[in-house]
Amino acid sequence: MMRDTIRGWCLMLLVMCGFAAPAAAQSYAEGQFDPAIPTLIATVGHAPGARITSPAQAYAYLKALVAAAPDRTQLVQYATSWEGRPLYYLVLSAPANMAKLEAIRADMANIAAGRAGNGTALPVTWLAYGVHGNEISSTDAALMTAYHLLAAKDDPKAAKIMGSTIVVIDPMQNPDGRARFVNNFLASTGIAPDADRQAAEHDEPWPSGRVNHYMFDLNRDWFTLSQPETRGKVAAIREWNPVVVVDLHEMGGDETYFFSPAAQPFSPNLTPAQIRAYELIGRYNAAAFDARGEPYFTREVYDLFYPGYGDTWNAHQGAIGSTYEQGSARGLVFARRDGTELTYADGIANHFSASLATASAVADNAQRFLSDFAAYRAGNASGAAGRGTYVIDLGKRRWNAERLGRRLAAQGITVLRRDGSASVCGKSYPAGYLAVPQAQPAARLIRSLLDRDTPLPPDFLAEQERRRSVDLPHELYDVTAWAVGPMAGVDVALCNGVVGGDALAPDAPIAPKAEGSGTFAIAVPWTDSGQARLVTLALREGIDGRVTDKAFAAGGRQFPRGTVVFPAGSNTPEMMVRLTELAQDIGAQTVFLESGWVDSGPNLGSEHFVRLTLPRVAVAWDDGISQLSAGALRYVLEQRIGLPVTPIRTARLARADLSDYDVVLVPEGDPSAQLGEGGQRALRSFVQRGGVLVAVGDSLETFSSGDNPLLAVKREAALGRDPGEAGGDKGDLAEAVAITSDAEYREAIKDPAALPDTLPGALLNVVGEPDHFLSAGYDEGAVVLATGTQIFTPLGRDKGVNAVRFAAPGNLIASGYVWDENRRQMAYKPYLMAQPTGRGLVIGFAHDPSTRGFLEGLDLMIANAVLVAPSRVR
């Protein structure tokens, strides 16, 4: 039976099964191969391309290769995924190089530090696969590339790669996602692989294998470092200082193959020498693909602008960082729209070919790659990209500022802590502020992350405005803003004349800040993410606290609204000690109070203080919900704030017992169909009985339609459009219209119900309503990320409160590019709104505050809506 099944698969795949074509099938190249190097089939039971190699099989094969060639390999575990799977990289080079590997690495570190090398260095080519776990062929290509480099006996290119370079293969950057894909694939297949693109084996259930456990796109996380997979990878890359980094992906199955040069826009922080090197590598790939008669494209779709991708982040360190994309069989065989079939083996072959061609480009031009990299790093160190210093203020959102400093340090950026206070850039900074000099090897990464704006090339922008004027979609692939200071809620200024200080270590604990004296109570000011975490962890341990919605002054200190006070009178002495221990661990700020007497504002016994209890939070999960939004919200709540949540599948909400919960959180998406009328009724009655419903982004629409909406806002059409024109009763004849100009023609064909043009993503300023608990912590406003097309009408005063709204048009844009009509239309519109219903409250975020986990400055707002709101409502 088993043999018949295997034979059936082999017939489907013809030559790809090892026993069908015994000699040639072990590499994707022709030639003689060393029998001492184990083949994939001998190790895990299938030939390359015959099955989708599972994570466990990939580990087994990597270990078998290392066992067979210990003098030419080194396997290093660099991280562990959330679900406990190891992440490895495999170092490959000739025995003579491996014998002095530490010396080579040390010399590369010299060069990367901007110093002269001692001649030992060899260029490092870093090949990374499978960052999106359902882009499956890349991991098998990684295994085949390793096999070929070790086993090929008569391939002079392989010998040169091994002799003159170090190759590092990271075969599986997202093992949790790959495991998820492979499990679904195996569970869905029958007696033979099905080419039907609708078949369940090609159609993954929610969540897809693209994302990791917390449903993050790991190819957006390189500068945020929110996920363990990314943190380990960035630390590993910093140890090796590769001159070339390739991130190998898959795209839609009807596509061919993409390699660099990339599409516009390029980051202005790339150098002309880098752009020339992309051309060189591109020609090597083109030659390899031409020789095999394989089609490909370059300079389209995949750009080099957002610095959180594997290609751009590494390019901002001086490497030549590229994305390669293979059309995905999303299984073993896939029916293309053009009538041909794409096999899994085809995808492996292309990625294998590009991997070797790229490694060859480096081997043939080893000196050029080394000297370009050395010139790049040394030039930056001597000020080629600027000589100022970014100053990070600890006066506002201290904990987030400290975290930002460590995140930068983890990327190989020197961050200095300055002992004294300073008065620079017309502002005074308290002692301990952080300083990031521009004159260092990673200067261009620093500029990209800390400059307020990274401008798009003017000709690219002009082309996008032209396209929009003729109703074509714009070509921006990702967000246009990522200024990490404002996103963390932290002030960063570029100043001159700041020098010296001690380097900050990426893993240095954040120092707690304990102030005041007295044993009456401990106050936790509501000022940053660390404070929200302390309050949450304290509530989880049963420590009793009270939260105020009005500012107060006590013991000569000011406390902002949102401050949580833990009174000794309602806690045991052990609990008060435990609170101080938690504050120590987190690095949070606490203030000891002597008395309940206040100098101004409410006393602890006032109705402005309410008892805060740990809410039970359900999150809508599964179909109808955006996996990125659900994952990021869960990540921020659980991993940063410390609040556990219960995911409940959307289709189950209609019959779930919601009386167990205080909050139901509905991430971005359109869950209307899954909720159905039953789900809508269940959520309405949940709110009426005192629950808090928090809807995010476009899922607001699910609750803002109908005669009696839970949230009385409406999504707006684009400026100047009138949705009433659409679908009206006009009879059979149209009104006669004379069209006399191009503008009138455009007007005549416009869609009257069109939504505003979609925003790729920009950072916008918002302002808080000063007397509402939802805006506590935001007296000075905030910076939010706005993406997409949703703009909502403000809530009427009779319905509820627009607790946070977008700023005036002249002050709206904090960073990035916003179409002018969107800018005018978004000003003053609600960002965070709340409408009471029955005994409960409906809260809406017009845009997701948790996107990519990279907006730490909004953690307090999320905590206000999820952690605090239930206690306020009760």
Ligand SMILES: [Zn+2]
């Ligand atoms: Zn991808």
